[in-house]
Amino acid sequence: MKDVQTCLNAMTVDVEDFFHVSAFDKIIKPQDWDQYQPRVDGNTRRLLDIFSRHGVKSTFFVLGWVAERYPELIKEIHAQGHEIASHGYAHRRATEQDRQTFLADVRRSKNHLEDLLGEAVIGYRAPSFSIGYSNEWAFEVLAELGFSYSSSTYPVKHDLYGTPDWPRFAYQRAEQIMEIPIPTLKMMGRQIPIGGGGYFRLYPYALTHYLVNKYLDKEKQPYSFYFHPWEIDADQPRLNNASAKSRFRHYVNLQHTESKLDRLLQDFRWSTMKDVYGVNV
Template sequence: MQPTAITNALTIDVEDYFQVSAFAPYIRRDEWDARECRVEANVDRILAMLSRRGTQATFFTLGWVAERYPALVRRIVEQGHELASHGYGHQRASELSPEAFSQDIRRAKGILEDLSGRPVLGYRAPSFSIGEGNLWAFDSLAEAGYRYSSSVYPIQHDHYGMPDAPRFAHEVRPGLLEIPVTTLRVMNRNLPSSGGGYFRLLPYALSRWMLRQVNAGDQASAIFYFHPWEIDAGQPRVAGIDAKTRFRHYVNIGRMERRLEQLLADFRWGRMDQIFLGSSTH
């Protein structure tokens, strides 16, 4: 483990492989229930990995998944992790009206709280889909009773991103923090340093160096994220997708679990609520 005492936030976006936004043009929502669901087994593998390391994390969970796997939701909470919201049906916030977005985030929060018996304080928009065009989403989150969001990625990307947004936690509405996923500032540009496909693509040593720079140089906690499907090399291959989508989704999936084990060993990790809200374990 690194010598610094800084605790970083480990976050998991709980969704299945067929629900990712990049597959939306290829897989209709009304097909989801007919697909082979693998999310429960993959999350259980992650829970076992975290248990071996004595690590706690935040699980941003879809309401759709929670409804179908209520026992999994309870296992997450019983093992000391934070349960947070990823919305209900993995619809991008940028594609919803204010009314539909409010319904989505309230529906997911209610499902998760009813199943877990715990307050749900955090939210992450699917595909980091809060940006300049829908800042009203923060009003909806505050009104729904959320205490923090982790929905902005301060980078330039073809699917999302708000490169001029603040890089670290800040209050966006009274009582509501936005906690962006981590970037490293290099030559007036923000480099993605917080997981996902970049973590699978880049050499592990480079990802580790960037996170250490944020801890040591910025004296800030990093926010790292990944998905359960990223450790699942045996997931069904989606047919007919374009080459760019295929590369992004499947690159180095077979190496991901080993890299995560190394990441857990190299840094100190914890829950979003405890790091940024000072919340004790409920």
């Protein structure tokens, strides 16, 4: 099977630091974040260099907490022609918030990013893909705040997230917002997660390459990929008091991510969410 070279796919980055991730939320509380030495600025600038080397533009879903502390980083991402979108403010899963708390969190992030950039921010991604069966009202909030699209659902079964019987491809919701799910591939009666993140680090690159090609060939839909700046940082601190499962999820194959990413960027065509899916303000 040959590469499906004619399809333009969406490259995305969730801009957060290693101490923000859901895998560690049982041992690190938001009030303790300032106790850790941030690494997100340097890691994200490394990613900008990697994208520049490959001539790739990406969508950066920026955590508001990061944007407040590193405004020059966000301006530099934007200046290099990438899309800036919102990842909320405090990296709290949407399923753990009521409507008003969610509204305040997302509004704070969106307003700050728009003040920095002087233009509308039209995309949003919930931490840990945490819009689902129990909080569909979140789409109403996003539409109310002026977002044009969301990428906040993953149609798989997972202990932290998952809407396995929801649509697998980009679709317009009744709330007048486009939802762009993380991609899955149907194989042997199951929906296999192929969207990036920990699965990208876990799978050998040859398997990722095969699965992405198969998805493009079979579904005739754009593919979207996500990962985080900390995933190219093999030298980040090790949190040994986390559970074995959390440590595995977070640290597996960090040393190989950058070389795999180089190959992925070379083997397929990439652009931003708004360009790939034709989203307008």
